[in-house]
Amino acid sequence: MISVVIPHLLDHLGFPHTILFLAAAMVIPTAASLVFNVPRQTSCNQEEEKAVVETTEPSLLNILRSREMIIYFLSFFLSFLGIFATFSFDCERSHLDFGLTKEDSHTLFFIIGISSCVGRIIFGKLLDFFRKIAMLLITAAFLANAVLILISSYLTSFNGQVIFSMVFGLTFGAIASGMVLSLTLISQHKVTERVGVLGIVLASASLVGPLIVGVIIDGYGTASENAWRVSFIVVGGFGLVGTGLFSWLACMLYNKPQDPAMSSSA
Numbered sequence: 339m340i341s342v343v344i345p346h347l348l349d350h351l352g353f354p355h356t357i358l359f360l361a362a363a364m365v366i367p368t369a370a371s372l373v374f375n376v377p378r379q380t381s382c383n384q385e386e387e388k389a390v391v392e393t394t395e396p397s398l399l400n401i402l403r404s405r406e407m408i409i410y411f412l413s414f415f416l417s418f419l420g421i422f423a424t425f426s427f428d429c430e431r432s433h434l435d436f437g438l439t440k441e442d443s444h445t446l447f448f449i450i451g452i453s454s455c456v457g458r459i460i461f462g463k464l465l466d467f468f469r470k471i472a473m474l475l476i477t478a479a480f481l482a483n484a485v486l487i488l489i490s491s492y493l494t495s496f497n498g499q500v501i502f503s504m505v506f507g508l509t510f511g512a513i514a515s516g517m518v519l520s521l522t523l524i525s526q527h528k529v530t531e532r533v534g535v536l537g538i539v540l541a542s543a544s545l546v547g548p549l550i551v552g553v554i555i556d557g558y559g560t561a562s563e564n565a566w567r568v569s570f571i572v573v574g575g576f577g578l579v580g581t582g583l584f585s586w587l588a589c590m591l592y593n594k595p596q597d598p599a600m601s602s603s604a
Contacts, residue, residue, distance in 0.1 A: 406524050409587045411539045416580030419547035420487040420573035426548040435566045436494045450507040457511025473588035476520050479512035484577030491567040
């Protein structure tokens with residue numbers, strides 16, 4: 339749905355206010371998830387009260403001390419630079435660089451939205467059936483998405499952009515479908531605070547990704563053919579680096595002894 343709303347926000351609010359609106363839409367619920375914790379229980383014994391406090395307060399410092407969590411958040415940050423850049427600029431790029439009409443550009447966003455929903459459903463079913471290789475499947479979705487962003491500037495026709503929009507939406511839906519599952523497999527602990535941190539990471543990527551593309555386009559000029567090509571190659575390259583980090587994390591996970599409780603639940 340968000341890919342359908344973005345063109346209307348761009349038309350009525352403009353690019354800067356649209357980016358601020360999307361960032362606020364992600365940051366506000368994320369901040370709320372970090373603020374509201376499990377209520378403290380009343381206890382007459384000070385030692386019991388201290389234990390309750392220790393178990394209910396979020397362990398953000400412990401999350402940031404974990405090497406696996408740092409790699410996980412960094413991989414998502416780098417991979418989503420290209421995803422958010424595509425959501426922000428694909429409509430403008432298809433109109434200015436590829437010569438498509440605005441109606442065709444909006445149609446491409448509609449295709450992304452529909453294929454994203456389909457990708458979530460199909461990939462969710464695949465993760466249910468192939469839970470043991472879930473990390474490999476998510477890595478494949480990351481890789482396909484990054485490569486697609488890299489070559490998207492060479493698909494200049496309307497039919498080429500339709501194919502790009504369909505596959506991009508499918509891979510984005512697959513990545514979104516595997517977020518919480520991959521976080522659960524890596525942490526093997528309570529994921530509430532980790533999901534909150536991931537939301538902040540994605541909100542940061544929603545600002546940095548479009549900013550990178552905007553800076554490159556301003557440097558070349560919007561009329562330059564190389565501006566759009568170079569900018570999407572750069573953010574697609576960041577996506578490949580993020581994919582490499584995520585695949586490294588998947589290898590670390592498969593070589594690490596699993597928690598019996600996690601394996602039995604899987």
